[in-house]
Amino acid sequence: MEASPDSSVRGVAEKETLGYREETAHEAAERGHTATDRYGRALVHIDPAAERKLRLKIDLMIVPTVSLLYLFCFIDRANIGNAKIAGFDKDLGLKGYDYNVVLSVFYVSYILFEIPSNIICKKVGPGWFIPTITLLFGICSIGTAFVHNRAQACGVRFVLGIFEAGMLPGIAYYMSRWYRRSELAFRLSLYIVMAPLAGAFGGLLASGILKLSHFGGLHTWRMIFAIEGIITCGLALISYATLTDRPATAKWLTAEERDMAIARVKAERVGTTEVLDKMDGPKLMKGIFCPVTIGTSLIFLLDNITVQGLAFFLPTIVRTIYPKNTVIFQQLRTVPPYIVGGFFTVLFPFLSWRFDRRQIFFIISAPFMMIGYIMFLASTDPQTRYGATFLITTGAFSFGALCNAQVSANVVTDTARASAIGTNVMFGNIGGLISTWAFLPFDGPNYHIGNGLNLATSSLILLLSIAMLFYMKWSNKARERKDVDAELAGKDDKSLSDLDWKHPSFRWRP
Structure with missing residues (x-):
């Protein structure tokens, strides 16, 4: 694309004085070309109308496939x-x-395979990695239909964890290859919304499957694992043909659109000369130990105690609220809270896209969860407790998209992004591990320990989110006082790239 035709003479003169010029999208897309100057200012102008058309095209080609795969990933879990x-x-x-x-x-x-999976995803390429692990965890789901004791169930679930480990961070990393930082949270939400929808759809699907008398030689709950696993395997095979690895290999884009897709992502990454950089240790460590990665990962850990706990125990909680009703009735009552949660999973990230802010939505979401668990602890009335589940899903489910978008937005290189997202999801799944012990048999039917734990975690989310917002604003002010030229003097391209978020022109994006 050409430079903006309405650029003022004064603006051009200022750019020449400061020692940079606007590049074409093709120049910015080329390997070895940086799309920003040393002060972090974009050198390429992209026509907004053309970019909107390109973004819609990417949305239609990328989002549906990853959304369906993640839907059945969460169902199989x-x-x-x-x-x-x-x-x-x-x-x-x-x-x-x-x-x-x-x-x-x-x-x-x-947890163990979270970061290694995302590193493998970067090396192999998401276009092959994501369909392959989908096929493998679909096979594991089918295998669960044939277990007969605790040891066999544990073995299959352990292997399922290996293959599902790469799914959430892999898709988030994959989509970061295609979208700007402000756009990413909303696009992540369009597949992460499949988690609450999986709770709703999974309940409906399970209810429908249980109405069958048998599936082959399988009966009752065994049919659930077998049928859902077969569907997953079918989707995996289709996705080998539908997932495009990166913009440069997208045959459904024109040459000009490919250049624009690369240039617009590159223009937000200060000091980088290529979108897909070579992996090295310093950049991996920058992603893992970025302050925003660590803070956001802790928030995601705390949130996942709630999210994963709902996935595993909401049917059990609903059964304690409606103990005299049929199993199918109880399954169906798990659906509405997930639908409401799914709506807010998309709404908050959509607003974050429009305002290019994420941290404020952490702060807005936490009180919904807090109020919900206070209702659980304060009342034994079935309708009140059931109503509390709607507030909890309203606040809890949007963090998946917001947290992954936040760590992605606050590192620079592709390698750092892969390790940052992997770290965030790994911490999140430590929260998932904790959630498996949140609702214990002796604590039923009111589950004071589980509900008290979740009230504490949602309160901590609120405090941590506020603290992180103040940290980012304080740090950005400190960075503004730095002498960029003095700090970058004598550094070659690799050294500049390895700086990542430590680059003096980098600013935290709350």
Whole structure:
């Protein structure tokens, strides 16, 4: 694209005086060309109308595939909650804390393989990596239909965790190759919304499957795992053909659109000469140990205690609210809270796109969760407690998109982005592991310990979010006082790239 035709003479003169000029999108897209100057100012102008058309085209080609894959990823993980109230624990002879153990085993492998999976995703390419792990965890879901004791269930869940570990961070990293920082949270929400929708759709699907008399030689809860696993495998095979690895290989874009897609992402990354950089240790460490990555990851950990706890225990909680109703009735009552949560999962990230802000929505979301758990603790009335689940899903589910977008927005290089997102999701799944022990058998039916724990975590989210906002504003003011030329003197391109968020022209993006 050409430079803006309405650029003023004064503006051009100022740019020449400061030693930089606007590049074409093709120049900015080329390997070895930087799309910003050393002060972090973009050197390329892209026509807004052309960019809107390109963004819509990317949305239509990228979002539907990853959304469907993540929907069944979450269903294959969380359908154990639906299986439990259909006889899973009784048929396997689970007693005491056995069910919690089965849930925990999944998170052990899920946590251990989080960062390695995203590193492999970068090396192999998301276009191959994401369909492959989808196929493998679909096979694991089918395998769960044939377990007969706790040991077998633990083994299958451990392997399921290995393959699902790369899904959430892999898709978030993949989409960061295509979108600007302000756009990313909303696009992430369009697939992360599949988590609450999986709770709703999973309940409906489980109810429908349980109405079947049998599926082959399988009955009751075994049918849930088998049928949902087969659907997952089918989607994985289709996605090999539909997922495009990166803008440079997108055959559905024209040459000009490919250049624009690369240039617009590159123009936000100060000091980078290529979108897909070579992996090295310093940049990996910058992503993991970025202050915003660590703070946001802690928030995601605390939030996931709620989110994953709902996935595994909401059917059980609903059963304690409506103990005299049928299993199918109980399954269906898990659907409405997830639908409401899904709406806010998209709404808050949409607003964050429009305002290019994420931290404020952390602060807005936490009180919904706090009020919901206060209602759980303060009342035993079934309708009040059921109403509380709507407030909890309203506040909890948007963090998946917002947290991953926040860590992505606050590092520079592609390598740092891969490790930052991997770290965020790893911490989140530590929260998932904790959630498996939040609602214990002896604590029912009111679950004071589980609800009290979640009230504490949502309160901490609010305090941490406010503290991080103040830190970023304080740090940005300190960076404005730095002498950029003096700090960058004598550094070559690799040294500049390795600076990442430590680059003096970099600013935190709250």
